[in-house]
Amino acid sequence: MVARIALIMRVFDEPGARFRLDDIATRTGLPRSTVHRILDQLLVTGWIQRRPEGYSLSAGASTARHSPAEHPELRSVAAPVLNRLHLDTGLVVHLGVLLGTDVLVLDRIAGRAAAGNAGTASRVGGRVPAHATALGKAILAQLPGEEIDTLFRPGLPKRSPRTIDDLPTLHQELGRIRARRGLAYENQELVLGTAAIAAAVRADGLLAAISVGGAVPLEKLERLGPLMLRAAAHVTQRLSGLDEVTEPVRPQSDGVLGRLLRTLPADGWV
Template identity: 35%
Template sequence: MRTASWTDSVSVLDRVTAVFDAFGEDDEGLGVSELARRANLPKSTVSRIAADLVAQRFLDRDGELLYLGVRLFELGQTVPEPRRLRRLALPVMRELRDVTAQTVQLAVLDGAHLVVVAVLRVPSAVETSTRVGGRDPAHATALGKSILAFSPPETVTRFASGGLTRQTPHTIGEPAALLRELADVRRRGVATEHEECTVGVAAAAGALLVAGEAPSAAIGVTGPVDVLFPDRVAPAVRAAAVTLSRLLAADRAR
């Protein structure tokens, strides 16, 4: 817990970090007052920091609400407008959360890593390391595997040849094994994960597929291995991915 004495002694960088950390539990926009409360900083300080971060595109402003900004998630050609993607996704994420009673994630591919851009939790969810801005090796996550499964073959070959680091004893470490797994994901339409990224955590995810485009984002659910059974939630995850893919395609068409 950050105390009053902490606010008097920390550097500017610490204060900026505190502002970013305030978004970890809420991806639907925060006002300056709420940001100040969560960061345990004076409202005037947060207001000044937020203005500078908006100017540099590290935060986005929509009326009185502030969002994690586009610049934090600029990933080349992956997702040109992360905030728009998050807004399109939120209703679908809420429905998936309510149906599965599990934490829902939205993530984009950044090179060999998956970056989480939105998280919706259930009140009763067991806390995990899932957070907005979190990065994990794509081959160790259901989200990443769901995207890689539908990526161009040359992309997958290049990815696999770059070396597959092991996050846990269950992480896929051999390129041939990864290719077999991706083929299975293409067949089922959903990728699953069982303690491959974090011990004790399971997940299921589906890529967002738009005709004529390589996939760059995915939606999925995650939770404790003794609570979340990927095969059981796979139909709901698949339906959510299809729905969000259609919304994204329609938005692009406009």
Template identity: 40%
Template sequence: MTVTATAGGTPGNAPAPISMIERMTVILDAFDPQTPSLSLLDLAERTGLPRSTLHRILDQMIRLRWLTHSTGSYRLGLRTLELGGRAAGHSEIRDVVTPLLHELCRRTGLAGHLAVLDGREVVFLDKAGGRCAAQLPTGLGVRLPAHTTAVGKAILATLDPGLVDSAYRGPLPLSTPRTLRTAADLRHELARIRQRDGLALDNEETLSGIRCVAAPLRGGGPATAALSVCGNHQAVDFKELAPLVRDLAGEAQRALFSRLQQRRVG
């Protein structure tokens, strides 16, 4: 929602925000899908806060990851996206996706994962696939670097590129010789994923000998989660699995949206 400042410097007819929580809320509300990047002047006009006060609060919000700053503009930070994912309800996502994931694993004989983004890591919410899955060091609550995994890259590709650039700078931690090495490598990989309608590939980047294909669960904005199928690199054919994973993600997203709608109506 955009807050419009009056000539007197306060937004509309609303009283000027006094507490730090009120000021932070007004700042976060200044961003919207049409204007994801705002300058200091933009924020001053939209919030009605004095520039000196605003600059001090913005510095604190950047330090706490509510916002990110580059080349004279401010954007929403990773913390807002992390809270958005939690608000979607990890348990609810798992309840909806798990039956579909288990069915796909039964059909393909591969392992399946469901994960969400938390900072620069993915957290696994579920794992399926019997003997194949047992061979992988993943499971409920396990964390892995997002840039090495198919699920992580599938989610990162749905985020604003400026936000990803601010979170990833310089060399990246390596898990295998095939892991993406630099922020530029990641940027190019995410561009390719967007061209493939969100389908991501882990080509032995997390574990040698293991390949994964993933797709994000998303509505109109950033993905709340991603799911993948994984297996021995010789058994995972991207062209064969890509449509299956994409269709599963679409079905899961529709089922999740339907459940949320029913809950609102109820």
């Protein structure tokens, strides 16, 4: 259900995009009746609007789903952890949330290893493909396989010669991440000559992660695994309001999509 809504919302990624019902069904590969039911729910809850020429995002939804300002608590809680990681490693540190098949970068701290590697460190508010980044893969590993299949039905675009570009390979990679307790690696998959390590933040319905990377060998980053797991667990603990870090419930959506889902009646989910 979450993946179907995310798939439909992703159709409206281009600013000012407007589509008819049949266009949305074709682009998502979902049954026309399913698309119609979801669109009706999104209309009622104010996430999209309908005009004679087609459906489009409402002004509020368009702004919220693309803005780091949508996640003030996550950014506030994670800030000291990101700073500590940066001071300890001198590398590029990121915080991001899942947005469709991309990661929305909420925060970034650049270090000495970032010089000349702008491709590694996306700007705050920018987006990077989830399947080609450690940030994204750490998040995707928290989702069930069927949601991965639905999200990436349109395909996995290559960003470098080493980008994963087929679903079977992506599923294998996500399985390895789960076996590593959620640690994800990126080895020249977004930009050649760069690598990153990430761990997922799991609390209050979030699909988020933190990462460290730069123009360094992956072998060096692998040694940071315990540090990354502790950092992610600390953010999870603070967000959950727990005194001790416990095994969290699997997250269901990113912040905007989570808020969207909470506006839909439970019996209307499809």
